[in-house]
Amino acid sequence: MSSNTESGAAPLGHVRIVLVGTTHPGNIGATARAMKVMGLSALHLVAPARFPCAEATARAAGADDILARANVHTHLEEALSGVRTVYGTTARERHIDWPAQSPREAAAAIAADGEDVAIVFGRERSGLTNEELDRCQRAIHIPTSATFRSLNLAQAVQICAYELRLAHAAGAPAAVREGRDPPAAAAELEGLRAHTLAVMEAVGYYDPAQPKLLERRLQRLFNRAGLLHSESQILRGFLAAIEQRMSRDD
Ligand code: SAH
Numbered sequence: 001m002s003s004n005t006e007s008g009a010a011p012l013g014h015v016r017i018v019l020v021g022t023t024h025p026g027n028i029g030a031t032a033r034a035m036k037v038m039g040l041s042a043l044h045l046v047a048p049a050r051f052p053c054a055e056a057t058a059r060a061a062g063a064d065d066i067l068a069r070a071n072v073h074t075h076l077e078e079a080l081s082g083v084r085t086v087y088g089t090t091a092r093e094r095h096i097d098w099p100a101q102s103p104r105e106a107a108a109a110i111a112a113d114g115e116d117v118a119i120v121f122g123r124e125r126s127g128l129t130n131e132e133l134d135r136c137q138r139a140i141h142i143p144t145s146a147t148f149r150s151l152n153l154a155q156a157v158q159i160c161a162y163e164l165r166l167a168h169a170a171g172a173p174a175a176v177r178e179g180r181d182p183p184a185a186a187a188e189l190e191g192l193r194a195h196t197l198a199v200m201e202a203v204g205y206y207d208p209a210q211p212k213l214l215e216r217r218l219q220r221l222f223n224r225a226g227l228l229h230s231e232s233q234i235l236r237g238f239l240a241a242i243e244q245r246m247s248r249d250d
Helices: 025-036 054-060 064-068 103-112 130-134 153-170 186-202 214-225 229-249
Strands: 015-020 042-046 071-073 085-089 117-121 138-140
Touching: 015 025, 015 153, 025 042, 025 054, 025 064, 025 153, 054 064, 085 103, 103 117, 103 138, 103 153, 117 153, 186 214, 186 229
Parallel strands: 015 042, 015 117, 042 071, 085 117, 085 138
Antiparallel strands: none
């Protein structure tokens, strides 16, 4: 199956939320709302106790289009058809051999993934079975109090959906992804740092005889800022304009 099968052009359209064995229809409705508000739309239900249901629609609070398009399956495997990476959510910190990721760590990888991804949520009382978790390549655990670990199902979906939203918003703009405006190269950053220091010296802010921490801090700042080529060009242009004005004033 091709990638992003459910997506069209939607930015998080490659992410499907899978609820397994949900008992309370209200949680299905609240999940639809939690998804829609963060820009997710693909909801898959595996053997829900009651669906469709007026209580689900009421709790969806306007996200009933997501309920109307929800795919209902008998088995988890059907809900995962066409998906490359499956994340299982668990109220427990470790699942058998591998540590669970936080929603933030997982969301960064999911938002950047070009293929379809599923995030699977378990039953209100008992979560996912070990067999269901074994079907997941990765586990997500929402950090909680050590003595009270279990969130309401729809609230767990909300936290994961919010992190996906943040990760998506932090993602590179189209011009960067398409290579029209690449990140500034190391040599560009070095040129910017040297040029900034030269202008700082010219205006009397920086004394190369007493460098202190300024040089390193500036380097750290430019490295951390993740400047694009175009942004580094703006700063270089600004520095050049200062130099020009100073030479005219002399
Ligand atoms: N007693 C169950 C809790 C189920 S809560 C258990 O031990 O697993 C219902 C569902 O909400 C879980 O299956 C999971 O999908 C989600 N959930 C609840 N708390 C969570 C947490 N701290 N981290 C990740 N998912 C959680």
